[in-house]
Amino acid sequence: MSDEIKDEKPKKPKVPRQPMPEQDAHKRARNFEEVTTGYTEEQALLEASRCIQCKKPLCTTGCPVGIDIKSFIGLISEKNYLGALGKIKESSLLPAVCGRVCPQEMQCENVCIVGKKNEPVAIGRLERFVADYQGKHGGGDLPKCAPSTGKKVAVVGAGPSGLTAAFDLTVLGHKVTVFEALHKAGGVLVYGIPEFRLPKAIVEREVKVLEAMGVEIKLNYVIGKIKTIDQLMQEDGYDAVYVCNGAGLPWFMGVPGENLNGVFSANEFLTRSNLMKAFDFPNYETPIKKFKNVAVVGGGNVAMDAVRTALRLGAENAYIVYRRSKDELPARAEEIEHAGHEGVKFQLLTAPVRVIGNDEGWVSGMECLQMELGEPDDSGRRRPVAKKGSEFVMELDAVIVSIGTSSNPLLFQTTPGLGQTKKGYIEVESEESCRTTKKGVFAGGDIVTGAATVILAMGAGRNAAKNIDKYLKDGEWWSKENA
Secondary structure, rough: HHHHHOOOOOOOOOOOOOOOOOHHHHHOOOOOOOEEOOHHHHHHHHHHOOOOOOOOHHHOOOOOOOOOHHHHHHHHHHEEEEEEEHHHHHHOOOOOHHHHHHOHHHHHHHOOHHHOOOOOHHHHHHHHHHHHHHHOOOOOOOOOOOOOOEEEEEOOOOOOHHHHHHHHHHHOEEEEEEEEEOOOOOOOOHHHHOOOOHHHHHHHHHHHHHHHHEEEOOOOOOOOOOOOOOHHHHHOOOOOEEEOOOEEEEEEOOOOOOOOOOOEEEHHHHHHHHHHHHHOOOOOOOOEEEEEEEEOOOOOOHHHHHHHHHHHHHHHHHEEEEEHHHHHHHOOOOHHHHHHHHHHHEEEEEEEEEEEEEOOOOOEEEEEEEEEEEEEEOOEEEEEEEEOOOOEEEEEEEEEEOOOOOOOHHHHHHOOOOOEOOOOOOEEEEOOOOOOOOOOOOOOOHHHHHHHHHHHHHHHHHHOOOOOHHHHHHOOOOOOOOO
């Protein structure tokens, strides 16, 4: 145990951790309204009172973007909600987003001193409270920006990493243009995370803050097709480029039958529902077929989003098919719990071996094997091993595959000198520096690390902005050969 933790003497909170209000599980399983409804002012004040204002707050070190958590909770206790929001926005552009979707239980709350003997302070819920307070009541000033440096930076991708980098670079005085391939800014926040977890109006509100600060966002603009990275730098005069276009190329299982009608990647299924508003057809002209028995293969947060969306779209039976046990599920505990309450069925220790179709080419079932856990693999989790003779068939009319993603090869094909790792991601000097093998080009987020969390992508955006600013001042670069 560290000296910092030993030095603190946590007091027993006078009040218990405040539960998050939420919709009734049976009602919410059939609508797309937000599951959790947020703290009232009274609940927020009670929760803020649980913070002991540590001398050495480890919560800030546990936050990938370094929010001054102690200070913003202190301002809530003083009922200075806009001041608390301003304190958060010194480090994070997206408090209303992070307060909803970030895994605080594994980060800031995991090292909360109060959590040594009691439940940790609900930092994420308090972050959401102050962001929503501003959304309801208005107020708050735009961040102050340094005088213009005359430097131009292109950001490729308007997801959480790109939006964060654009924010920090603008505050530092640089002119930023964000290029987004889709017709809305937000990346995974708008195409991946469902409305019932993250209302899209919240994302739009945060994007408008960026635009008010002077950031230009060009939509429907595919870098590598409309213009290359070299053209941005050589023809359009951008002094640096930050590539953060995510890892949106889905993996499939490689089993027979995956080409049948009714087999989707989670990316396609969620994009149609979330970004294209298929869940609100016919108000939005994007139809989506209603399925009766749906299996989602995978156990991460994306899998939970997909299976809960299928349920809301009318599925009578919605399954999570996962080859390990519940203890190994990588999704957030809160998402697993919500899914269970809503009626999702967990088909655990199960591995698909083929998708079965009918005479018309549509999914009719999936053959699976029962598994048992053996010795740990490279991830530290126990390896699933098939039980001989345990084949069985699930009757289904749709299969959604959510087992991971990789990078789109377009940028590598159109950007000479851009290094690629063995796993297909952009090669960088380090995740801290974000410098690629091509001078002036930085990269971060999922395109470097593979699929991760929103807050880690935001942390990469902050690192990139800091290092881009340094490069624009000193022009120094790294050489792979001399590294």
